[in-house]
Amino acid sequence: MSRLSLPGVVDAHVHLREPGAAYKEGILLGTTAALAGGVIAVFDMPNNTPPIVDRRTLDRKRRLFEDQAVSDYGLFLGYDGGDVEALEELADEVVGLKLYLDETFGDMTTSVPGSLEEVFEAWPGPGPIAVHAESDSIVVALGLAERHGQRLHVCHVPHPDDLLVIDAARQRGLDVTCEVTPHHLFLSKESAAELGAFGHMKPPLVSSADVDLFWKRLDLVDIVASDHAPHTRKEKNSSSPPPGVPGLETLLPLLLRAVDEERLTFDRFEEMTYHKPLAIYGRCGPEDTKIEVVLEGAYRLSDRGYETRCDWSPFRGQWALGRVQKVRLRGASVWEEGKLLVSPGYGRPLRSCN
Ligand code: NCD
Numbered sequence: 001m002s003r004l005s006l007p008g009v010v011d012a013h014v015h016l017r018e019p020g021a022a023y024k025e026g027i028l029l030g031t032t033a034a035l036a037g038g039v040i041a042v043f044d045m046p047n048n049t050p051p052i053v054d055r056r057t058l059d060r061k062r063r064l065f066e067d068q069a070v071s072d073y074g075l076f077l078g079y080d081g082g083d084v085e086a087l088e089e090l091a092d093e094v095v096g097l098k099l100y101l102d103e104t105f106g107d108m109t110t111s112v113p114g115s116l117e118e119v120f121e122a123w124p125g126p127g128p129i130a131v132h133a134e135s136d137s138i139v140v141a142l143g144l145a146e147r148h149g150q151r152l153h154v155c156h157v158p159h160p161d162d163l164l165v166i167d168a169a170r171q172r173g174l175d176v177t178c179e180v181t182p183h184h185l186f187l188s189k190e191s192a193a194e195l196g197a198f199g200h201m202k203p204p205l206v207s208s209a210d211v212d213l214f215w216k217r218l219d220l221v222d223i224v225a226s227d228h229a230p231h232t233r234k235e236k237n238s239s240s241p242p243p244g245v246p247g248l249e250t251l252l253p254l255l256l257r258a259v260d261e262e263r264l265t266f267d268r269f270e271e272m273t274y275h276k277p278l279a280i281y282g283r284c285g286p287e288d289t290k291i292e293v294v295l296e297g298a299y300r301l302s303d304r305g306y307e308t309r310c311d312w313s314p315f316r317g318q319w320a321l322g323r324v325q326k327v328r329l330r331g332a333s334v335w336e337e338g339k340l341l342v343s344p345g346y347g348r349p350l351r352s353c354n
């Protein structure tokens with residue numbers, strides 16, 4: 001049995017569903033799931049009910065995190081077509097602005113071209129504009145970023161060919177980064193066919209040939225983020241299942257298995273899951289923080305027994321490596337052998353490094 005000591009994962013894309021849908025997850029359980037998965041900080045998306053788009057909604061969500069989070073965190077601001085002045089006022093208090101250029105869960109699609117030009121012009125940074133953009137919309141987003149001199153982050157890149165488009169823009173001098181999810185690296189349309197709605201998410205899974213291309217082009221990817229998007233079993237079994245899958249507790253062991261299989265180096269793993277997410281969002285890693293992972297040989301991920309409230313996994317049956325035994329966060333032992341050792345509210349916003 002061997003042990004690994006790591007800085008921990010910074011997961012730059014999660015949906016903890018509070019306020020509005022705590023029955024799917026909630027901040028306390030979601031950040032507990034983070035620690036169980038070796039994730040020391042999460043950046044939470046704004047597609048809540050109500051959406052996080054102004055002073056009132058952002059302050060309320062921040063208070064909920066202050067009271068309940070047990071991992072560290074950052075919050076995104078969203079935009080729902082309202083006044084762009086709110087963006088300017090709140091930019092310093094969030095890790096970035098999230099824009100939905102295509103439809104997904106939650107009603108935040110910003111498809112009005114005029115207002116997008118206005119938003120890209122108004123956003124003062126320092127955080128990037130992070131976009132949910134599927135294929136054609138990626139080109140639209142790159143054009144907007146170029147015209148308005150914005151730093152752009154493309155969330156959950158839908159297809160390996162999009163990586164080439166993003167890289168070409170980068171070669172032209174655009175400040176653009178991108179992210180891939182574990183489900184696009186470890187599941188394919190074919191392998192997940194039996195999952196039915198439990199393998200349904202936005203952007204959808206690609207063919208196994210395209211999964212291979214994602215791996216071949218991994219050098220073009222800046223970060224891996226879970227897009228942890230829990231929905232209940234009941235919702236997934238319904239006649240109109242919402243898109244999204246949980247992933248906070250499976251990202252690390254799936255990627256450690258890939259390191260073991262030499263599909264990615266250990267340095268790249270640490271860069272894509274820790275250093276780069278911090279750098280993109282201008283945050284400092286917490287001091288005196290590390291996770292301890294026990295390696296006892298590969299095991300198959302289960303479908304139950306997770307901390308996440310929805311307690312299922314699209315990765316059930318997949319080979320994984322490493323179990324998180326301890327998490328130390330800002331000088332305190334916060335998670336040990338499956339037990340949470342701090343009270344709700346221990347989590348802090350990650351400090352800005354800008
Ligand atoms: C996400 C959700 O459920 O909030 N769903 C998803 O399929 N990824 C929204 C999103 O990130 O698009």
Ligand code: ZN
Pocket residue numbers: 013014015045227229
């Ligand atoms: Zn998402």
